[in-house]
Amino acid sequence: MRQAAMIVVLAGALGLSGCSGLNDRNQKMLSGAAIGAGVGAVGTVLTGGCVTCGTVIGGAVGTGVGYIMHENEEARK
Template sequence: MKTIQNLSLGALAAALILGLGACSGMSSRDKNTAIGAGVGAVGGAVLTGGSTAGTVGGAVVGGVIGNQVDKDKDKK
């Protein structure tokens, strides 16, 4: 059982490191979109008791809001 926990922890750490490395080439607007989608997904899941529709809906709404946050800065 201890071996499975160690492997799981190592896989989680590797996924986290690789995931953070993938964001290095993103623009500020892309990062805001991804963060908004993540926060929206968590919020949607919490508000709907973990339903799939609530999670996906929250991710969509959060992604759109995150995408629009710095829209005026991109025009300048």
């Protein structure tokens, strides 16, 4: 559980600090990756799985969701 907490904190810090010079699409993708990595880490801890695998998969899914959300917003404009 301690390892998962560290991963969540690091992912959150990177997600918040890395958004300063990015465009809107990249910000959404980075935020999605940070949220997805945190959710993946916590989820695998709760289910007894591999924390690293959950973090990587969650980050990848979060990045994809961030990209799709940006594209949907652009299509509405």
